[in-house]
Amino acid sequence: MADTTQTLDCSGLACPMPIVKTRQAMDGLSSGDLLEVISTDRGSCTDIPAWTQSTGHTLQEQREEDGGRYVFLIQKG
Amino acid sequence: MVDDGAGSMSLICWSGDLDKVWPQYILATTGAAYGMDVMMFCTFWGLFPLKRAEVRITGDNWMTKLVGMANNPRLTHLNFAGAGPQMMRQIASAQGVAPPEELMQTAIEMGVRIAPCQMTMDLMGLTYDDLIDGLDQPMGAAAAVAHMKDAEIQLFI
Numbered sequence: 001m002a003d004t005t006q007t008l009d010c011s012g013l014a015c016p017m018p019i020v021k022t023r024q025a026m027d028g029l030s031s032g033d034l035l036e037v038i039s040t041d042r043g044s045c046t047d048i049p050a051w052t053q054s055t056g057h058t059l060q061e062q063r064e065e066d067g068g069r070y071v072f073l074i075q076k077g
Numbered sequence: 078m079v080d081d082g083a084g085s086m087s088l089i090c091w092s093g094d095l096d097k098v099w100p101q102y103i104l105a106t107t108g109a110a111y112g113m114d115v116m117m118f119c120t121f122w123g124l125f126p127l128k129r130a131e132v133r134i135t136g137d138n139w140m141t142k143l144v145g146m147a148n149n150p151r152l153t154h155l156n157f158a159g160a161g162p163q164m165m166r167q168i169a170s171a172q173g174v175a176p177p178e179e180l181m182q183t184a185i186e187m188g189v190r191i192a193p194c195q196m197t198m199d200l201m202g203l204t205y206d207d208l209i210d211g212l213d214q215p216m217g218a219a220a221a222v223a224h225m226k227d228a229e230i231q232l233f234i
Contacts, residue, residue, distance in 0.1 A: 014173040016107040020183060023110035041173070055083070055111060 005034040011069070015043045019051055022074070026057070029076045034060070037072040048072045083112035087228035089221065093122030095150040095162045095177070099169075101234050102180035108230070109187035116213075116228070117184075118221040120194035123234075124201065125150065126177065127193055132207040144201060185211035192216045 008025045010018040018039045025035055037048065045062070052059040056077035063071050086108040090101045101117065108115040119127055128134075134145040152161040166176060175183070185191065193208055195215040205215060225231045 012173045014169075014175070016103050016110070016180075017173075017175055019110045020106050020187070023112075023187075051110065 005036060007036045007038065010037060010039045010041070010044075012040060014041050015047065017041075018044045019047050022048065022051070026074075026076055031076050033076045035074045035076065037074060039070045039072070040068050042068075042070075044070050044072070048074070083114075084229040085114035085116065085224070085227060086230040087221070087225040087232070088115070088117045089225075089231070089233040090117050090119045090123035091121050092234060093125035093150055094153050095165060096152050096154070097234050098123075098126050098150060098177045099174075099180075102177050102184055104232065104234075105184045105189045106180055106187060109184060109189050113230075115184075115189040116221075116224045117189060117191045118194060118216065118224075119191060120197050120221075124193055124197045124203070126181065127191065127208045127212060128203065129207060129209055132203070134201055134203070141202070181209075182211075192221070194218075194221075 006025065006029065008021060010021055013021070018037065018041050022035070022037050029035060037044075039048070049059055049062065052074055058075040058077060059072060060075055061071075061073040065071060086104070088101055088105060090098075092098065101123070105115050105117055134141070149159060150162060151159065152165060155161045157164075169176065181191075190213045191211070192213040193205075193215045195217050198204070198215055205212075
């Protein structure tokens, strides 16, 4: 089923776990599904765009919220 | 291993120092997250993190007893006779950095191939049963080079 949105909260986890967990969550999704990733690791701001570009997924949205929370919306390729 | 056509990464893990084991497994799990075929060839001191916790290298003469001093991973800098690694672990934990042992298990779960060096095992008197579960079969330098030849990324850490 496409366009399901799942949320993955990686708060408190440092590099490389947000990417590792994103990968693992993505494996359970179908093409077109959306995954929202929440991270408090500043490195995610460069890691997630690099990873999505290289793995054929689409980063639809990236924003910073109060309290050092970074939110990414990724569509599975 | 999921093969996304993402290529392969070959890590020659030579060091058993905590501050090198960490990046070995950070890079391995990250490579696996990219869908890469990741192979780690663990040789010399890099074999020590693969020992089961209860297996100690005790040695039967003064030379192999000295090798047993590597049972506890040190830091390349600020080791402070063993206090440094504990401090580093505490700082890392407070920052949410996964310890090497957790990264190693994650790597295995993600299909990273971790191959112990047969020659080092012989040198240290270790058998395959002395090592943690989930490892590849021991290999030699030629098998490691065969993987490195085809890998887009080769690193010696």
